[in-house]
Amino acid sequence: MKISINGKKVEAKQGETVLQVAKRSGVDVPHLCSLDWAPSPAASCRLCVVEADGSSRLLTSCTLEAADGLAVQTHTPRVLKARRAIMELLVASHPQDCLSCVRGGHCELSTLAADLGVRKARYVGAVKHHPVDISSPALWRDPDKCVLCGRCVTVCHDVQGVGAIDFTGRGFKTRVAPGFSPGLNVSECVFCGQCARVCPTGAIVERDQVDDVVAALADPDAVVVAQVAPAVPATLMEGHSKSEGVRVMLERLAAALKRVGFDAVFDTGFAADLTIVEEASELLDRVRNGGVLPMFTSCSPAWVNYVETHRPDLIPHLSTCKSPQQMAGALIREIYPKRTDLDGRRLVVVSVMPCTAKKFEAQDLDGVDHVLTTRELDHLWGRFGVDFGTCTEQAPPDPPFAETTGAGRLFAGSGGVMEAAVRTAHLLVAGSELEGDPKVAEARGREGVRRFTVTAGEAELNLAVVNGLGRLTETLDELLDPQTSLHFVEVMSCPGGCVGGGGQPYDTDVQAVKERLERLYEVDRRSRTRRAHENAGVQALYEDLLGRPLSEASHRLLHRTYTDRRPHSVQV
Amino acid sequence: MAAGADAIIAEREGELTREQMIPLLQEIQAAEGFLSAEAMITVADALETPVSRVYGVATFYNQFRFAPVGEHVIEVCRGTACHVKQSLALAQHLERRLHLRDDGNSADGRYTVVRVACLGACSIAPVIKLDGAFYGHLTTEKLDALLDELEADGDAAKPDAFPSAARAPEEQRDEAA
Known part of the structure; x- marks a missing residue:
């Protein structure tokens, strides 16, 4: 099937919309409400209108299905005039505080308005006065800045399956809010932050902790250290040459962080390796001693929040292992002051994460003081006048948390925890290493749910990977069914895993996430050590401090408990 | 709390679909005089729909009240x-x-x-x-x-x-x- 876009014939597939075909063929049709990875566009923003042969009216290309022989014009004077008017109306009631807005300089709405040629406020609408919601430690909402495009609602309901926020009210009073409009902190929100990642304005953003970090760096009585999650360097490579690996990027980031005043920079991947050794041991313990199965991973804090707020009955299924961020936080506090003379100064631990839920987790558990998302790094560089793109200086991460195996790096992507766990569990169960290339192909992929069985010696491990919370609800009953006899389930809240996390660069495209996953596979393939238990630092840690996995010391530092946090709107 | 809502939903057990949200809300309001948070939670639960959506639909229409009518x-x-x-x-x-x-x-x-x-x-x-x-x-x-x-x-x-x-x-x- 062929359609014509601006006179050029383009191949189209059955069921594709004109907007999708146009995008694929390199024609950029502006749009706010429709999202690539969400079903049924709302067609509410009207920005994607086009002229189509046979129709006197302008049609929204996000709902116009491609049909053989269809001819559309995407940038005629009539279309451009209409789009500009639509944008002028969209921003008529939008606050004019761009200079002090957190999205200043990174605002999709203002970029789009500029692209469409909005140069003066022809319409001045009434101003909204909704209260700002700063109730949660992870996400802040300013409904006055919302243009009601509905991306956040679509993502929350259709992609993540959480449904914490929706349109409420009607007409000019419409706003996006949790049910009964309280703060996010007492809603069903799990703080995954996917809404913030797709918001075109400053209406939903992460709680900004850059100032806290800047203040700590300036405090002569503070020693400030950072830990960096594996997803962050894999993301920062965007815009850089491919020959520079993830490792180089991590070292550049470490150098830049030290330049702005951090005393030490650690690799959270180290704690990922440690998590695997503990988690695989816990799994084995559960299998051998009749513990609760299947065991679910606990490294994705939005998933942990989902269990605590929506399904507290699943708490016994959650691994008691802390997430790598919290393991690292606890270990840094335990070990760093012994290795380095703090001279009476306080230790401030900052983590750099692809995730907004990590901000909640850090407040909930001890160990980490401030969490910066990948997006907030940009603001940190801005404060100190660092042009990160041109920083070529490198500094290796600091011991004793410097080393990460390929397995630890895989943590940043969907299936990565599973793959790393299989590599270590094989040794624990069968007493021998996985033979040959330790790649576990079944764990990789982009499907929502991937189930497979691994044979380790004489034992069979039934495993499942859930890629995104949205796919969980439909499959949970089956995963829990004793008939399925699953042993271990990895759940990552965000589609693609941490590399597609809610704290990652503003994005509505799946391509970038795919490329980040490829980079993780590549760095794993090139790693000298690819099994978590081979991490020499982890081995030394067990020798010097922890003794063995699941020991008393590791329970004190590396394991946690969970709380039933059901809001009153959730019944089980 | 929402006894009226519970009864109305129990009556239709097994035949509820999301399309029935508005008639359900109307019936509950007729029975209880207004839509309490508990009633909306009950509806959300019965329809396997997030509470935010039920609240969103209810607040869209002027016909729904969210507090009891005064004397x-x-x-x-x-x-x-x-x-x-x-x-x-x-x-x-x-x-x-x-x-x-x-x-x-x-x-x-x-x-x-x-x-x-x-x-x-x-x-x-x-x-x-x-x-x-x-x-x-x-x-x-x-x-x-x-x-x-x-x-x-x-x-x-x-x-x-x-x-x-x-x-x-x-x-x-x-x-x-």
């Missing part, structure tokens, strides 16, 4: 004729005197004030309807007297106390027509 219901006509005859002053006077919240309920729960488009009694504008009876040609002073009477009495409104103002609704409608 006395006052409808203030804001139609064109009443508007010209200063009915806004009446509405604002009620807001101040009764300490009305955003949803039109007084803080003590005794009064519910609703602004309506037209009561169809334009000839006696500005007009209000108090517990079903019409009172016309009102001023803020007359309104105060009416409310004083009501509070002193502690009883249902007595149109007889205001012979000049009160008439049967049918009569007024004829006149307006």
